[in-house]
Amino acid sequence: MERENDSLVVSEEGRTRNYSGRGQFEEPAPQSATAVQWPHFLAGQHAKPVRVLLVAPDPSIQRVIAQELLDDRRIQLEAQANTLREGRRLLMRLEFEVLMVDVCLVDGSGFELIEEAKKHRSTPEVIAISARLDEAQALHAFDLGASGYLVQTAWLQSYAQAVLHVVNGGAAVTPTLARRLLAHLNHSRANGNPVRPPTGRATLTERELEVLQLIALGNVGAAIAKQLRISPQTVNVHIKSIYRKLQVHTRAQAVTCATNKGLL
Template sequence: MESDLDISLTDSGNGSRKFSNPGQFGGLLAPSADTLPWPDFLTGQQTKPVRVLLVDDDPFVRRVIAQELLGDLRIQLEGQAGTLREGRRLLMQHEFDVLMVDIRLGDGSGFELIEEAKRHRSAAEIIVVSALEDEPQVLHAFELGASGYLVKNAWFQSYAQAVLQVVNGGAAITPRLARRLLVHLDHKRSNVNPVRPPDSKATLSTREREVLRLVATGYVTEEIALQLTISAQTVNAHVKNIYRKLHAHTRAQAVSFASHRGLL
């Protein structure tokens, strides 16, 4: 059985690490914490790196992703697994901030692991790594609480950057897939009445609207706190209230639901 850290690394001499013979897989390496300034208010510091679990049944895929994550000092790879059963064991044995998981595992579905991860650690972020650009599968992943969906063999993506993006309140999705989803949404809008009345049962306070507008603009928690001169804890409290009122599970869902209901 291969070791979780059985990965050959080569130092490029500038503080970043590269893997040999990446082929047409995995995209671009994220800049390391040694070569790029990283604000101290963002999650993912060398003194407190983001803890990641990786579950994929393809050893080559795991090796490539793990190698990139290990090359970034802001990220700590806690463990790897190749099956649903091993993934469940990792969930119970490790504290983690991000779960990266494939949907198709040899002994089950990654969707099961997403649900168990959310039950075990509700605040954890989920990034799906899949070979499929399937819209229903993507939407189902986000419905279960995923905040990222990356497609294998895509050039324009970075696994390390995706991890740092989701833990700081953002979303991570392969650019080509994002464009396909936008086309899909545009098609749906063209076939329904574009004017949708707001839900009278859901109301947001003035402050909650301000917070949600900043979320929609792309600001993370700490940046919203600075913009509104409130604490990060207060921002998170507002976000939780917004989730409850809109029956949303992610920030992307909250923005979408509020927009459709005329609450933004």
């Protein structure tokens, strides 16, 4: 990542993407006196901006989102964290209107923070963030009370606009993901079936899948911890969660069950 002309530039697999802070593909704010003013009855006034707590493990992604939020005077970035533990600490200490959290944190699942946030005294809105376009994860986040789900690599979206949407009673979903969810809805209705999350990866988080894949390759706790750069204790937490979700009692059973479900 580098900065050019007050913009953040992120290189991804040989491609260069420029984030100007106004939102991806968002037009520059009008400069004339006739520019449309933000309605006074909506949350996000300059005198009382929307307070946001951002929890994301990737420093580059965190900087990109943070810059866009800071560039909008209707939003106040209250605090940032990159782990579940730090997020919980901020959750207990701060008042805020919107939580933006990555579903895959280095020391646990962002879904845990979503659940805890919905019990917070300030009853914040929640926007889940993910590196993957995953319908199952999105539906799980919505089930837990999230009002938005944004895929980090998507172009046609704005983090700042997403915050303003959810805090004013709307929803914020990456357009491509919304199209997929609509396709699932239409397919279910056409077949007379209730809408259910897609099978397969719906049961495990990204980190749990990584741990399970390493288990399937014959790795033990210490080796898994080293490869994923987490503590052995965190590995054990993930393994216990895998056992509970798959309803198994051994690593061999977990691998067999995951293989049958198409997870491996």
